[in-house]
Amino acid sequence: MRNECNIIRDILPLYAEDMVSPDTVSYVEEHLKSCEACRREYEQAKEPGRAEGKRDAVPLLKLRKKMAAKKIQTILLTAVFVAALLVSAFAVLDAPVYLPYSEGLVTAEPVGDGGLCIIFDEEVTEFDYALYPDPEGGSFYYCEVQAWTSLWDKWFSDKDGKLSAIVFPKEPFPIKGVYLPNDGNENICFYGDADYEGGIVLPRLSLGYYLFLAVAALVALAIAWLAVKKKAELRVCVERIGLYPIAYIIGHCIVSGFRTASYSLPRDFFLIVFLSLLLYSGLLLAYGIWRLKKELKESAPPYIRSSR
Ligand SMILES: [Zn+2]
Structure with missing residues (x-):
């Protein structure tokens, strides 16, 4: 059991800080029930001041901050997703x-x-x-x-x-x-007059040009991404910008389907821009969460890595 005790003591500070997965919690609890020595160690770790004094608290604090940020961003992402869903439903139901x-x-x-x-x-x-x-x-x-x-x-x-x-x-x-x-x-x-000469209202095509611009921007950014792939900071920057054309294209498809001609251009364009901004903030949040998750994975000790 000696080996298990060592593992448990490595996890204890994180366990005391409530920073382990449910699986790990039940694993630690199971062990604490049966091991007097580790239970005592845990009681000590719980006392404020002790644990921080013993261990290097700074990385732990950073980890905790990142986890809190992840939580907040996940809540925001859900809110943005719900809002985007409502706007999409409105765009479809209200389409003339x-x-x-x-x-x-x-x-x-x-x-x-x-x-x-x-x-x-x-x-x-x-x-x-x-x-x-x-x-x-x-x-x-x-x-x-x-x-x-x-x-x-x-x-x-x-x-x-x-x-x-x-x-x-x-x-x-x-x-x-x-x-x-x-x-x-x-x-x-x-x-009125019967000798009306007639005429045809043609749909407006601007949405097609904007869609084309979005696709062109996406292609340009994909090329830029390949060029800066190895420079982490630039790559993140390109990835963040690249999310907007993606959001715009999705917004267009939701509001106008695959049509690019419109008889109600101001309405359609306003809805596409509004929806694309919502989707963009959602994509940015999702991207941030993904990056945080990756960072957490890299900074977490090996024994909790597998459980996340
Ligand atoms: Zn033990």
């Missing part, structure tokens, strides 16, 4: 589902002195409009309308009845109501 034009989806009737009341069908849960004078100088106004719904609205909306809006032009000109289907089909004039 533009409605193709159909008879009666949107109608209009004149109100008051030159105003127009625009009325949407019940399936429309959100809409947007823009009223502006004819850019070619004609004596009329355009009122461009988009209408959409979302998974959230379909499942949880308690809106009753039809949505509507009333618009008034600044000058006493007639209004042409134009519906933008946002699906690659031609715009439709649902009110």
Whole structure:
């Protein structure tokens, strides 16, 4: 049993500091039950001052600090992960589902002195409009309308009845109501002049460029990483920076799927940036925890190394 006692006494200071794994705890406790000498040694180690005096307390203290940091970072990581999950769910549920034009989806009737009341069908849960004078100088106004719904609205909306809006032009000109289907089909004039020339709203492509930039940055950083692989500090720096393009790419996939064209660019871009920042802080935390774990493994005495 002599050999076992030696092992137990090596672990005792860590055991007294509550810094060993549950397996080691039960191993030590089992031994203490049956070994009087080690029990006495343990009682002494527990007394404040003694243990520190006997052993070099500094590495132990450092170890303890690192373990505390690991704990805090793990809690933060969980919080960030939950937040990212909520934002992702919101991004998916709130994504606009533009409605193709159909008879009666949107109608209009004149109100008051030159105003127009625009009325949407019940399936429309959100809409947007823009009223502006004819850019070619004609004596009329355009009122461009988009209408959409979302998974959230379909499942949880308690809106009753039809949505509507009333618009008034600044000058006493007639209004042409134009519906933008946002699906690659031609715009439709649902009110006013029949000789509407039409047009198509094209999706905006900026998200594709940003995604391309993120991938290019990732590739550049991967090359930089290979170049500085052997210089520990630079490598860590490159790895930390490299996590952002990764976070951005994941954010893009969650918000826009694999599409790069968008009919709701400001919304999508804002959500991607917001989500990517959350994910980035999560990845940084995970990276920090991983590094701490590695350091702890390297600085811990050999007998607790295997149990971690
Ligand atoms: Zn013993």
